[in-house]
Amino acid sequence: MKIESLLIHGGIDGDEKTGAVNIPIYQTSTYKQPEFGVNKGYEYSRTKNLTREALEKLVSELEEGYAGFAFASGMAATTAVLSLFKSGDTIVISDNLYGGTFRVLDKVFNHFEIKYKIVNTSNLDEVKKSINKDVKAIFIETPTNPLMDITDIEGISTIAKERNIYTIVDNTFMTPYLQKPINLGADIVVHSATKYIGGHSDTVSGLVVVNNEDLAKRLHFIQNSTGGVLSPFDSFMLIKGLKTLAVRMDRHIENTKKVAEFLRNREEVEKVYYPGFKDSLGYEIQKRQANGYGGMISFIIKEGYDYKKFFNRLQIITFGESLGGVESLACHPASMTHASIPYEIREKVGIVDNLIRLSIGIENVEDLIKDIENALKESKING
Ligand SMILES: Cc1ncc(COP(=O)(O)O)c(C=O)c1O
Incomplete structure (x- = not known):
């Protein structure tokens, strides 16, 4: 399917039970377990919820990744991604990326001794020079917010792969309709879905897509442990928004x-x-x-x-x-x-x-x- 069709039919296309063309809003926190030790694949909605799952599958297909995760805001999504790192790690960041991404690194992750280095990521030589043994990821936005600087995603991914570190791309400005970082070598894509993905200024939400099983397992563990999940209603709103992307x-x-x-x-x-x-x-x-x-x-x-x-x-x-x-x-x-x-x-x-x-x-x-x-x-x- 081409992306225009995938936006409408991807993920979980409607409701299998009734034939409803839209996925229902499973507004539930918990699930009945038919007998001891048995469940229907759902136990508690922080861990798994079918409306959120439909959105997560859809965004993963759109970004051509391995798995998707939906969060209560773009910053919750970024925070979950940054939680992959540990004290002593350094992350190289673009020099004019979204202020909130800078702030969470500068004022929150600094408590855990996760450091950042500001680099003009449009210049691949500067990026290469900035990488030492502590650098574990390059986090870019392209175009940057607000100066529209362009970073070569393939170039960054090549540098990152040679050093066995992650490439993380905030794809908020472009959306998967215009740019697919994973196909260009990135490992992790982050979105403030509050923006074009929702498209109607009516939800605050975030998405992450990863490119492999290991990252998917770790991200799901972080999502479930820290709990910043997107609600069933807002998940429905994003699925609706995506149809017209x-x-x-x-x-x-x-x-x-x-x-x-x-x-x-x-x-x-x-x-x-x-x-x-x-x-x-x-x-x-x-x-x-x-x-x-x-x-x-x-x-x-x-x-x-x-x-x-x-x-x-x-x-x-x-x-x-x-x-x-x-x-x-x-x-x-x-x-x-x-x-x-x-x-x-x-x-x-x-x-x-x-x-x-x-x-x-x-x-x-x-x-x-x-x-x-x-x-x-x-x-x-x-x-
Ligand atoms: C490029 C970019 N990334 C991330 C965010 C954070 O997203 P949210 O406001 O949904 O938490 C924003 C918000 O403006 C943004 O513009």
């Missing part, structure tokens, strides 16, 4: 390309970060490893314009955290999604105060462009 992503991509071109030609805009520009740094790699350029754009508004006014003047585009929903969202990375990254690191990598991030939704693109144009015009200081 292909059509949503196609529209996100189409709209985003037009908005990026528009922004690039505006006098109020200093720089646009969009991996679909032919002259952008990672363009050739992105073209090779993904089937599209996604729905995200960041841009720097010029001096003489007030980014706060820009956000305040938007009428259709919602000013708020998050991304990947059907509605367009605008966010200020420096004070919102990336506020937990210390100022010096943020400035150094380019997450400056006048950086604006847009998640382009699936509304009419002319409406979106008009909204941005008005907000830009009205953002002039003393204007």
